[in-house]
Amino acid sequence: MILGGRRGFTLAETLLAMVLLLMVSGSVYRVLLSTVRLTRSQTEHIALQSNVRGAALVAGNELRELSTAAGGNGAQNDLLSLGPNAISYRAMRGFGYTCQTLGPGLLRISRSAFFAYRDPQPGRDSALLYVSGMPTPADSGWITAGIIALSSSSTCGGGEPAISLTLPAGIGTVPSGTPVRIYEAMELAAYQADGQWWLGLRSLSSGEAIQPIFGPLATTEGFRLAYSDAAQMATVVPSLVKSISVTIRGTGVNYDNSSAAPLSEVLSTQIALKNAQY
Amino acid sequence: MALALALFALIIVGGMVSGNFLMGLLEQRSGRNILLVTEASELAQGELWQIVSEVSGPGLVALPVGGAPLDLGPGTPRPGFWLQRKVVRLADNLFLIQSRATRLDGAGAQLATGAVGLLTHLVPDSASASQVLLPIGQRAWVQLY
Secondary structure (H helix, E strand, C coil): CCCCEEEEHHHHHHHHHHHHHHHHHHHHHHHHHHHHHHHHHHHHHHHHHHHHHHHHHHHHHHHHCCCEEECHHHHCCCEECCCEEEEEEEEEEEEEECCCCCCCCEEEEEEEEEEEECCCCCCEEEEEEECCCCCCHHEEEEEECCEEEEEEEEEECCEEEEEECCCCCCHHCCCCCCEEEEEEEEEEEEEECCEEEEEEEECCCCCCEEEEEEEECCCCCCCCEEEECCCCCEEECCCCCEECCCCCCCEECCCCCCCCEEEEEEEEEEECCCCCCC | CCHHHHHHHHHHHHHHHHHHHHHHHHHHHHHHHHHHHHHHHHHHHHHHHHHHHHCHHHHHHHHCCCCCEEECCCCCCCCCEEEEEEEEEEECCCEEEEEEEEEEEECCCCEEEEEEEEEEEEECCCCCCCEEEEEECCCCCECCC
């Protein structure tokens, strides 16, 4: 149609353009929506995988250094109680050796010979001391003692920075060169809060409330522990445990409409106890 | 109009794909860091037993009690790693072996470190009539930081 010397659009052309525009817009919108869903789903999946892996690392680091000994005494066994979704144990928090012989119950450890990610805390941490046996090395062993006080401003012989620990005087004089381990009683467990399951960690020594380290867990079998003895047979006796199998099953929101099931990620790891006695 | 809309949508989709790519990259880096730490820790762990097998009893007895650690050098060179191996005599018959492995990048910068220790003592070996180094009976393995 020509109107006043200018050419316009016919109704048919306008309708066709609008239909085409709608079709293109609809396609673009659908692509956009699916991309948004995919992005959210992948982000959720990545976060879930990363968290499950982090939780497995924490569990491994907490449990790897534990000691067990069949028929051993309390000081030799670090596993305090076992359960299918909870475990309490002596968690190692540091290691060092004394640099001076002081009075009964007094220890001094050079900073350069102390390996820990934090300083000991009186009341919360305890110490394990290696006492060389007499007359034979077979009589050697570790004894436990609570830490009463700590001073982080002392020095060893040559003015080297050191930390001083005060233990009960009843343990006697501790000779120079005595290995000292710092530990605290911990619990690693699945627990329920706000209607969801979480993997948590708490210090039994300090009596603190459980803190989440990973979650939410799957409602069933979210955190499973299985204990094996030297023959790789299942056991529930703490002193017989040589390895612990940890299974963590995390869950998340599934933004992908292709499946109605919630997002799930499972990681199993076998932790061999480095200080288990065979 | 349709072209403008399509371009706008393409920009949005492109941004999302880039964001996704970045998330994937971060995840890949996180996984790689864990792998590097594991490599370093495993090498340090393996080196402990290497030291136990190669250090001689008479050499250890010559160490002063409570003295400075004996530096055993880097051991067998391994590309991409730097090793520190030490033995310190804590008491008359008590030794702490320390092994620290550091993962390096191509330029020699530190990527990850693993350090472990082993409390050992000398025991008579009936086969060789000499003394051999063995881990103590309880809690010999030590995680160092």
